[in-house]
Amino acid sequence: MKIMVSACLTGENCKYNGGNNRNEKVLRLMEENEVILVCPEQMGGLPTPRTPCEICNGVVMTKEGRGVDQEFRAGAAKCLDVAMREQPDLIVLQSRSPSCGVKQRYDGTFSGKLTEGSGVTAELLMKNGFQCIDVEDLP
Numbered sequence: 430m431k432i433m434v435s436a437c438l439t440g441e442n443c444k445y446n447g448g449n450n451r452n453e454k455v456l457r458l459m460e461e462n463e464v465i466l467v468c469p470e471q472m473g474g475l476p477t478p479r480t481p482c483e484i485c486n487g488v489v490m491t492k493e494g495r496g497v498d499q500e501f502r503a504g505a506a507k508c509l510d511v512a513m514r515e516q517p518d519l520i521v522l523q524s525r526s527p528s529c530g531v532k533q534r535y536d537g538t539f540s541g542k543l544t545e546g547s548g549v550t551a552e553l554l555m556k557n558g559f560q561c562i563d564v565e566d567l568p
């Protein structure tokens with residue numbers, strides 16, 4: 430099986446704070462499948478580390494109030510290009526991220542509250558017919 434994965438889940442230090450979200454289930458998937466890594470925020474041109482971002486009224490903003498929607502959407506478009514080319518059977522994404530979250534994301538108030546809805550990359554991938562799953566929902 431071919432699987433596309435949020436790069437931070439494999440231990441790559443591409444998370445906003447310079448760390449990662451290394452996940453043992455994902456590492457096991459990597460042993461048994463062909464895995465393609467993407468980090469939409471880095472692919473959109475944002476640095477690491479970077480200021481935390483959330484989707485506020487449909488637009489991605491940093492915690493300090495700077496608009497980064499263009500970078501987030503550019504990264505999402507690049508991930509879609511990769512998916513179109515590679516045709517993964519499944520896409521496993523980091524939960525709650527403003528880019529990668531599938532079922533939920535932070536609500537735009539930078540207070541740790543969650544709301545229903547996807548990050549911009551997950552949303553674009555699903556709109557184009559790709560099967561996405563939050564890493565927390567991996568069996």
Ligand code: SF4
Pocket residue numbers: 435436437438443444445467468469470471523526528529
């Ligand atoms: S954009 Fe996605 S892959 Fe990149 S660090 Fe955030 S959750 Fe991980």
